[in-house]
Amino acid sequence: MNNLRFRSFILAFSFLFFLFTAVGCGSDDISKNTPPTNTSSPNGAEPQTPEPSTSVNKTMDVTLYFPTPDASGLVATKRTLKVTEETSAAAIKEIFKEFTNPPTGSVAPLPEKTALLDVKIKDGVATLDLSKSFRENFKGGTTGEEMVLYSIVNTLTALPDVQSVEFLLEGELKAAILGGLDTSAPVEPDESLILK
Secondary structure, three states: OHHHHHHHHHHHHHHHHHHHHHHHHOOOOHHHHOOOOOOOOOOOOOOOOOOOOOOOOEEEEEEEEEEOOOOOOEEEEEEEEEEOOOOHHHHHHHHHHHOOOOOOOOOOOOOOOOOEEEEEEEOOEEEEEEOOHHHHOOOOHHHHHHHHHHHHHHHHOOOOOOOEEEEEEOOEEOOOOOOOOOOOOOEOOOHHHEOO
């Protein structure tokens, strides 16, 4: 008798549990009770997926001066540089890359393996920090030295905020960075070396 009552109790409890569960949850999906997400912008246009952040390349037109093979002077060459920002410091970094690509009939002004370690511009002076290869790999004599230095100086002083160039070698100011011409103070351009 007790066994029968116990079974009846379990059966009734199970039925009530099922009934409450069915009524409480309902047959609808719970996600239907959430308000719809507004996917359109206030002006009714479709939302735009943001594009990945990329640095936009800009261009700058510059004039580079390359030495002639016989070191008789400097030849002007127009180039368009791709830069991430339109500043003279950004242009100088690209100019040093362009110096390795002389036009036909000219030579590269930089000694082999020269690296531009840093560049700063302040009060019209562009301070270049060059690797030791600039001095170690230079083989040009006095005239060659003049061509190398003024190829750089005449090119950089054509930029709007550069009037002179200071040369550092691995962070140190040298009285004569290539051994002859005075570089203890910022070097100003010499337009008499430019071939017309």
